[in-house]
Amino acid sequence: MVNYRYLGNSGLKISEITYGNWLTHGSQVENDAATACVRAALDAGISTFDTADVYANTKAEQVLGDALKGERRESLEIFTKVYWPTGPGGPNDTGLSRKHIMESIDGSLTRLGTDYVDLYQAHRYDTETPLEETMQAFADIVRQGKALYIGVSEWTADQIRAGHALSKELGFQLISSQPQYSMLWRVIEEEVVPTSAELGISQIVWSPVAQGVLTGKYAPGAELPAGSRATDEKGGANMIKRFLDDDVLRRVQELKPVADELDLSLAQLAVAWVLQNDNVAAALIGASRPEQVAENVKASGVVIPEELLTKIDTILGGVVERDPGKTAETAPKGRVA
Known part of the structure; x- marks a missing residue:
């Protein structure tokens, strides 16, 4: 069963393995299969579910809502997001106005x-x-009882600091940041994590298995597996391509003895690795099959010894992306229509 952690400097506890439905519900996975995955998450003790209005252009929220119907609301933590274009894409169908x-x-x-x-x-x-x-609108939503807490996703350290200052002034809690983070993508470690720790904000990290690369299923020099994220033209292929380098894939294969030593799969090792960071409250996992949920949950509570963490760093070496400027570099420069 999954363990729980406090989210930021708040009294809210969430499951350290959080179920996310980006690129799956309403898109890659049929509704019945998506519901089966949600049921598997609940059975494993996952109480926290993350989605966004933009996923499958609002369909993912509907699928998640249907899958959770009948559950005791007080026993769940439901997260969603706002910013990207939804609906027909009118001039005000996007952004944080x-x-x-x-x-x-x-x-x-x-x-x-x-x-x-x-x-x-x-x-x-x-x-x-x-x-x-933006922050006044969030404050009003909290006062209306429509949201209990506020978080951000892929904000720089300076943006987080400015948002946190306004949240305090307006009387609500900014408690979380949702960035990409994995063994291969560590851009938050130098600036975002220390700033967040100082302000009482914790991370809910997405893509802990680097779009599936850290599962080891992509072999150097081999053809891409049929039906994998790398062959998905709905968005998955574009996201994963940065990691599909033979040197990266070779080094990932070399992590197998480390995983074996801990009696973990490579995917479980990757999820457990992000949870070693004290500022990480939860790792987001997705699934297209219920058994994937059960497997990922086995990473909860794992402690990776310091010598193995060092060994992981040695194996991955220079293929790890650490540049904190990547957060700003990969952010939209203006509203996306």
């Missing part, structure tokens, strides 16, 4: 079949809306 936020939260609650979300997250930083406007 007050209009888009206030309309989006109501749409998300309807699709999820709930009166409130436990965490409402800014899915990216909006360079075209004053931060004060």
Whole structure:
């Protein structure tokens, strides 16, 4: 069964393995299979579910809401996000303006079949809306009881600091950051993590298995497995391509003895690795089959000895991306229509 951790400097506990439905529900996976995965997550003790309005253009929220129907609401932590374009893509169907936020939260609650979300997250930083406007809208949503806490995703350390200062001024809690983080992608370690730790914010990390590369299923020089993320033209292939380098794939294969020593699969090792970071509250995992959920949960509670952490660093060497500037570099420079 999964362990639980506090989210930021709050009293909210979440499952350290959190179920996310990006690139699966409403897109890659049929609804019955998606529901089976959610049931497997609940059976494994996962109580925290993360989605976003943009996933499958709102369909993912609907699928998750349907899958959780009948569950005791108080026993769940449901997270969603706002920023990316939804609906027909009109000029106000994107970003973090007050209009888009206030309309989006109501749409998300309807699709999820709930009166409130436990965490409402800014899915990216909006360079075209004053931060004060965004944070005031979040403050009002919290006061209306539509969200209990507020978080951000892929914000830089400076943006997090500015948002946190305004949240304190406006009387609500900014408690989380949701960045990409894995053995191969460590760009948050130099700036985002220390800033967050100082401010009482913790990380809910996505892609702990680096889009599937850290599962070891992609072999150097081999053809891409049929039906894998790397062959998915709906978005998965574009996200994974940065890791599909033969040197990266060879080094991942060399992690197998480390995983064996801990009696873990490579995927479990990858999830357990991100959870060794004290500032990480949860690792987001997705699934297309229920058995994948059961396997990933085995990473919960694992302690990787220091000598093996050092060995992992030695094996991966220079293929690890550590540049903190990548957070800003990969962020949208303006609203995406």
